[in-house]
Amino acid sequence: MENLKGFTRTYSSFQAATFALSSCMQKRPKFLRLLCADAALRGEPSNTDLTALAASKLEEIAFDDNVRIYLKQKPKVNQNIKATALSSENAKFFYFNNGLTMTCDRLDYPTNTSGPIITLENVQVVNGGQTLHALFEAFTTNQGAISPIELLCRIYETKDRELSSRIAERTNSQSPVATRDIHSIDIEQITLEREFEALGLFYERKKAQHAGKPADKRVDAEKCGQVYLAFYEDMPLEAKNRKGIIFGAKYDTIFSSTTNAEKLLLPFELFDEIETFRAHNATGQRAWLAYASYHILFALKKVAEKKKIGLTYGNRAKISGLLDKAITAVRKARKAERDSLSNAGADFADVLYFKQKKAADQIAAAV
Known part of the structure; x- marks a missing residue:
């Protein structure tokens, strides 16, 4: 690329046998110096001024050919890279990360010398930009x-x-590995599978993991995440429409060290009851039930709290007995919104109402 002409970096500690760019050999973050914006730093292999490097930044024109734009600390993958780099297991980083892929116009590799210094001209990091930026942070x-x-x-x-x-x-x-599949080997997921097994149930860490087992004995991890969001986190909208956060931004909340099989089973079984009720009643004037299952589960939690009933599996029967009150609260909130829009000459649609954030607030107020 024309704007990279003359952008030359000098590389050291490069293990030709494995193509491993190492910072371990002399305990210095050389792979960051090699791509920093300070020409004096990147051009001097023996430079050990970490303060100057920390005050610099990465040379962004070296990432022009990278198809992914780095979003500072927003995607969870970038946060995970940084967390791993700062963890006590960072010596294993090599095994956890796919590394870098770079192209260059010219590669000068001197032979017959120990510790060769390799010169690359017009470098582009075409894969690994997220890794480098997260490591620099x-x-x-x-x-x-x-x-x-x-x-x-x-x-x-x-x-x-x-x-x-x-x-x-x-x-x-x-093809990326689904986030759910990555988390399926987490110790938390394996522990939950064992706990559910002790209850005679089959917890599916992976999608359709126990496809051959009876449907009423299978407990899907994603469904557990959905009901958790609606019931414990007051997020019925997200439970239905933003499932990606279950194994993303909300994963550590849902599957924390305090989450056990019974904690997940409580809203899971309550939701099954709601779904059974919906299947038999979502017609005519109750057609709105087809869109409201997670909001009813949310309302059920609110009613239980109002009655000062603890959200424990031991109280499942008591909470289940409040289902009619929860449905009534959702119906009242829905009717109030419909009447308000009607008075204003606006249309009302259940499919839109239950996709709005205010629905949960109105339902909570109606409990």
Whole structure:
């Protein structure tokens, strides 16, 4: 790329046998220096000024060919990379991370010398931009913490821009592993599976994990997350329409160390009762029930709290007995909103009402 002409970096501590770009050999975060915006720092392999590096930043033009834009600390994957880099297990970072893929116009690799210094010209990081940015944030948080980290690095020398673009595209387009599948091997998930097994139930850490078992004995992890959001977190809207947060932003809340099988089973079974009621009654004037299951579960929790009934599995029968009151609260809130819109000459639709944040607030007020 024309704007990269002359953008040359000098590399050291590069293990040719494994293409591992190492910071461990001399306990310095060299892989960050190599791509920093300070030309003096990146051009001097022996520079050990960590303070100057922390005051610098990454050279963003080196990421122009990367198909992913780095969003500072927003995506959970970036937060996880930073957390791993600062953890006591960061020496294992090499095994947890896919590493970097770079292209360059020219690669100069001197032979017959120990500790060769490799020069790359017109470098582009086509895969691994998130890793480098998250590691730089980790470095500025704690300069000494990331010294044990090693990164796998692949470098392609080519002036063929079409080939370079294809490398960038292909190395970023592999089918991603679903977040749920990644979490399926978490100790929390395995522990829950064992707890449910002790109750005679089959907890599905992975989708359709126990497809051959009776349907009434299967407990789906995603469904557990949905009912948890509606019941414990007062988030019925998100429970139905934002399932992605279950194994994303809300994962640590839902599947925390205090979450056990009985805590999940309480709203799970209550929701089953609500769904059974809906299946037999969502017709005519009660057609609105087809859209309201998670909001009814939310209302059921609110009614139980008002009655000062603890949200424990031992109180399941008592809470279940409040279902009519919960349905009544949802019906009242819905009717009030419908009447308000009608008086204003506006249309009302159940499918839209239960997709609005205010529905939960109105239902809570109606309890």
